Amino acid sequence: MDEFEVIHRFSGDLPVQPPEVLVPIGDDCAVVRLGGTEWVAAADMLVSGYHFEDWAAPEDVGYKAVAVNVSDVAAMGGRPRFVLVSGGSPDPETALRCMNGVAEACQEFGVYPLGGDTTRADALTVDVSILGELPGGPMLRSGASPGDLLAVTGELGAAAAGLLLLQRGERSPERLIRKHLRPEPRVGLGIAAARLGVHVAIDISDGLASDVRHICEMSGVGCRVDLDLLPLAADTRQTAEAMEHNPEMLAATGGEDYELLLAAQGRTLKMLSEESGMPVTVVGEVTDRGVAFLRGGSVVEGLSGWDHFSDTAPEGTTNPSSNRRKE
Amino acid sequence: MDEFEVIHRFSGDLPVQPPEVLVPIGDDCAVVRLGGTEWVAAADMLVSGYHFEDWAAPEDVGYKAVAVNVSDVAAMGGRPRFVLVSGGSPDPETALRCMNGVAEACQEFGVYPLGGDTTRADALTVDVSILGELPGGPMLRSGASPGDLLAVTGELGAAAAGLLLLQRGERSPERLIRKHLRPEPRVGLGIAAARLGVHVAIDISDGLASDVRHICEMSGVGCRVDLDLLPLAADTRQTAEAMEHNPEMLAATGGEDYELLLAAQGRTLKMLSEESGMPVTVVGEVTDRGVAFLRGGSVVEGLSGWDHFSDTAPEGTTNPSSNRRKE
Numbered sequence: 001m002d003e004f005e006v007i008h009r010f011s012g013d014l015p016v017q018p019p020e021v022l023v024p025i026g027d028d029c030a031v032v033r034l035g036g037t038e039w040v041a042a043a044d045m046l047v048s049g050y051h052f053e054d055w056a057a058p059e060d061v062g063y064k065a066v067a068v069n070v071s072d073v074a075a076m077g078g079r080p081r082f083v084l085v086s087g088g089s090p091d092p093e094t095a096l097r098c099m100n101g102v103a104e105a106c107q108e109f110g111v112y113p114l115g116g117d118t119t120r121a122d123a124l125t126v127d128v129s130i131l132g133e134l135p136g137g138p139m140l141r142s143g144a145s146p147g148d149l150l151a152v153t154g155e156l157g158a159a160a161a162g163l164l165l166l167q168r169g170e171r172s173p174e175r176l177i178r179k180h181l182r183p184e185p186r187v188g189l190g191i192a193a194a195r196l197g198v199h200v201a202i203d204i205s206d207g208l209a210s211d212v213r214h215i216c217e218m219s220g221v222g223c224r225v226d227l228d229l230l231p232l233a234a235d236t237r238q239t240a241e242a243m244e245h246n247p248e249m250l251a252a253t254g255g256e257d258y259e260l261l262l263a264a265q266g267r268t269l270k271m272l273s274e275e276s277g278m279p280v281t282v283v284g285e286v287t288d289r290g291v292a293f294l295r296g297g298s299v300v301e302g303l304s305g306w307d308h309f310s311d312t313a314p315e316g317t318t319n320p321s322s323n324r325r326k327e
Numbered sequence: 328m329d330e331f332e333v334i335h336r337f338s339g340d341l342p343v344q345p346p347e348v349l350v351p352i353g354d355d356c357a358v359v360r361l362g363g364t365e366w367v368a369a370a371d372m373l374v375s376g377y378h379f380e381d382w383a384a385p386e387d388v389g390y391k392a393v394a395v396n397v398s399d400v401a402a403m404g405g406r407p408r409f410v411l412v413s414g415g416s417p418d419p420e421t422a423l424r425c426m427n428g429v430a431e432a433c434q435e436f437g438v439y440p441l442g443g444d445t446t447r448a449d450a451l452t453v454d455v456s457i458l459g460e461l462p463g464g465p466m467l468r469s470g471a472s473p474g475d476l477l478a479v480t481g482e483l484g485a486a487a488a489g490l491l492l493l494q495r496g497e498r499s500p501e502r503l504i505r506k507h508l509r510p511e512p513r514v515g516l517g518i519a520a521a522r523l524g525v526h527v528a529i530d531i532s533d534g535l536a537s538d539v540r541h542i543c544e545m546s547g548v549g550c551r552v553d554l555d556l557l558p559l560a561a562d563t564r565q566t567a568e569a570m571e572h573n574p575e576m577l578a579a580t581g582g583e584d585y586e587l588l589l590a591a592q593g594r595t596l597k598m599l600s601e602e603s604g605m606p607v608t609v610v611g612e613v614t615d616r617g618v619a620f621l622r623g624g625s626v627v628e629g630l631s632g633w634d635h636f637s638d639t640a641p642e643g644t645t646n647p648s649s650n651r652r653k654e
């Protein structure tokens with residue numbers, strides 16, 4: 001049983017869906033009509049020993065817990081507004097440091113904390129729930145059509161390279177460390193994408209190889225992704241190679257980029273890149289069926305991403321996340 | 328530094344309060360205007376080893392995590408509508424059992440889960456965020472005036488007696504066990520209270536002795552509570568005495584009753600009891616200042632309740648919660 005099966009089985013026993021719920025569990029956020037306006041809602045939990053180790057300061061953990069939720073709102077084309085934050089901590093000082101990181105992220109992303117809970121726990125644990133307004137959209141995981149292009153914002157692999165460094169006790173290049181500890185969710189770009197008519201988006205949290213599958217499953221389509229097209233920065237490439245990881249494989253499976261993966265027509269993607277001033281790189285296309293990853297023109301087998309309940313690292317990947325699981 | 332200080336210090340670094348936020352952090356729920364209607368929002372986290380031990384089945388933990396949040400909404404006079412649920416669990420089977428309890432509570436209380444997160448964690452951890460509609464009210468912790476009567480709904484001490492039994496490995500009387508594991512938040516009564524003009528309420532989660540102080544601090548008043556007036560059921564009294572606890576002290580400090588503590592005029596309280604068909608028992612009155620607990624006409628010193636970060640059990644209490652802290 002994996003994370004998705006838990007969610008799926010749970011979905012079987014839910015109460016009747018109220019009419020205000022426009023999109024239920026299963027996308028980056030749910031969409032719900034509250035008082036005549038549309039809102040998106042999501043939650044994400046970070047746990048010490050699984051999502052981070054001692055290399056993350058409590059401030060970083062609090063900051064990141066907010067940022068990853070903001071990213072879920074961005075993937076719907078929403079504007080983040082309110083959070084509820086619960087923290088479990090071995091001592092009040094760690095709780096306070098973590099909450100200072102939460103407050104810093106709230107300032108950074110313009111979200112206001114409505115409340116939360118602090119309690120003792122052996123492992124530092126932060127759970128954030130978020131509410132965002134939906135000015136346009138929503139962008140969903142479903143609705144991709146054969147012929148749509150697949151594109152990613154910004155760059156891939158930098159957060160995974162940063163994690164490799166952190167796991168070896170290194171703190172430079174600082175840019176890569178920061179990419180892992182302090183993600184930059186694509187809020188403005190997400191809102192612009194929804195306004196320009198992009199209907200399909202997901203944030204890249206589990207890794208491109210995994211997240212593109214979510215779009216394919218929810219849309220009932222296939223895809224072809226050319227790993228040679230992935231946008232990698234020079235320092236990401238250098239760090240990956242220095243640590244004997246293939247840069248493209250790291251970028252495809254590493255996860256935690258918190259960039260957006262979009263499916264749309266080429267013309268729309270071009271307008272989005274021009275308007276946002278951010279790279280929007282075509283990395284493949286939507287097909288009728290089957291998920292294929294290509295490298296040097298050949299199909300790469302067994303590419304997968306992060307699964308929170310899987311016991312084994314997915315075959316054929318170089319996902320540093322797989323080191324994070326305590327057994 | 329205690330739990331309240333963590334929250335207080337955190338409050339110092341918040342972003343500017345948006346105009347939609349009518350009541351910020353510090354009450355049972357925040358109140359926020361979303362799309363022209365008023366909503367209440369809160370979150371509560373339960374962690375294995377602190378809030379419960381092996382005597383709680385994962386289903387009970389999931390159920391209770393929803394119920395205690397529903398109780399926060401009830402204390403505002405709100406109607407619970409939506410939850411976000413995050414769970415950390417050592418294995419997917421435990422996660423699924425916990426989520427089944429969540430689903431059962433959602434059915435019971437008519438709340439719909441908008442989403443959440445499941446992840447691995449060494450200790451079973453559940454965090455629930457809740458959104459409720461506010462048909463009237465809100466009832467707040469502030470606004471109590473000298474001369475108001477203090478009243479509690481239902482009965483006190485049953486959950487604490489249930490906890491004493493659970494901690495000794497006993498499973499009967501089943502009613503008391505159930506009072507601890509499956510709280511019954513006072514949603515209908517809370518809505519009725521707000522409609523009848525009760526302005527001051529809190530749910531009794533930390534224990535009457537602690538929660539009455541929250542009202543006094545937030546209202547800038549004092550109180551006098553007569554412990555001889557506390558509504559105790561016969562089985563609660565018998566269990567407390569069999570375990571060498573003073574029943575009234577257990578009821579005053581035990582916590583987790585999830586009854587409501589109200590401050591209002593006697594006439595309003597009488598109408599509320601008649602309309603709801605539930606006991607609403609006057610246990611004291613609001614005074615100008617000072618918090619006094621009386622027993623047999625004499626002042627009882629040092630009564631306090633549950634503090635999630637305190638290292639020592641409060642003096643003079645018989646709070647079984649104090650056994651729950653691992654150090």
